[in-house]
Amino acid sequence: MTVPKAEQDAHDHRSLHERIAADLRDDIMSGQLPPGFNLPSTAQLRTRFGASNATVQKALQLLKDEGLVIGRAGAAVSVREHRQRTIRPAGSLSPAAAGQTYPWLTEAAKHGATAHITLLGVTETRPPADVRAAFGLSDEASVLLRSQLVLIDDEPAELVKSYYPLEIARGTPLADRRRIRGGMPALLTELGHRPHRSVDRVSARVPTQEQFQTLRLPGSLPVLCTLRVVYTEAGRPVEATAMAKAGHLYELQYEFTPE
Numbered sequence: 001m002t003v004p005k006a007e008q009d010a011h012d013h014r015s016l017h018e019r020i021a022a023d024l025r026d027d028i029m030s031g032q033l034p035p036g037f038n039l040p041s042t043a044q045l046r047t048r049f050g051a052s053n054a055t056v057q058k059a060l061q062l063l064k065d066e067g068l069v070i071g072r073a074g075a076a077v078s079v080r081e082h083r084q085r086t087i088r089p090a091g092s093l094s095p096a097a098a099g100q101t102y103p104w105l106t107e108a109a110k111h112g113a114t115a116h117i118t119l120l121g122v123t124e125t126r127p128p129a130d131v132r133a134a135f136g137l138s139d140e141a142s143v144l145l146r147s148q149l150v151l152i153d154d155e156p157a158e159l160v161k162s163y164y165p166l167e168i169a170r171g172t173p174l175a176d177r178r179r180i181r182g183g184m185p186a187l188l189t190e191l192g193h194r195p196h197r198s199v200d201r202v203s204a205r206v207p208t209q210e211q212f213q214t215l216r217l218p219g220s221l222p223v224l225c226t227l228r229v230v231y232t233e234a235g236r237p238v239e240a241t242a243m244a245k246a247g248h249l250y251e252l253q254y255e256f257t258p259e
Contacts, residue, residue: 066249116150127143144174161241194233199231205223226244
């Protein structure tokens with residue numbers, strides 16, 4: 001009997017251990033297997049997935065390499081504490097209070113994590129097409145780029161590339177090769193470009209070589225990419241930020257109030 005093409009296309013061509021890891025990864029990300037919780041035993045996983053002991057162990061090793069679970073052969077394997085993090089984008093527009101650090105650093109500390117930012121570079125460059133479109137620039141136009149790496153507990157968490165129109169950035173602390181005290185919303189407000197609204201475009205993508213190496217990704221897992229454009233109350237775009245984080249470790253939480 002000939003199998004319909006639609007059924008052929010729908011077949012999961014991944015190896016069994018990859019499929020097992022995918023299902024367990026989803027259990028972890030959804031909270032079905034919360035931090036500190038032991039995974040089912042190898043015998044239970046063999047029964048659930050109809051797999052051999054070796055296949056189950058290969059699946060568990062993938063999750064260990066990703067940093068989602070910990071354990072050793074012959075012992076219980078458990079979900080690592082504080083590995084899945086929820087990002088609340090709305091908080092990024094809030095300036096830090098006087099004498100306080102970035103809001104997201106404070107949020108990370110609430111969960112017992114240590115977070116910091118490494119500034120990778122500050123340069124003038126031609127931006128990618130989506131940033132040019134956001135700013136309404138020509139193909140030849142340049143912008144200021146600030147590249148940063150966010151680390152949580154000394155592990156790479158997010159690659160951040162923030163772009164600014166040159167008429168806003170030149171001759172200001174934005175162009176200095178140093179971190180911005182109090183965060184970018186506070187500085188933009190000080191410069192007369194108070195952030196009023198942001199628009200996020202979120203997509204899951206295959207990591208670029210730079211993202212793979214900088215984030216120390218364990219395999220061919222997707223990255224969660226966000227392009228955030230920040231506007232003033234007058235509707236002027238003053239910042240466009242491309243953020244990439246490991247897709248298996250993070251989720252975004254958006255809150256909406258009906259008008």
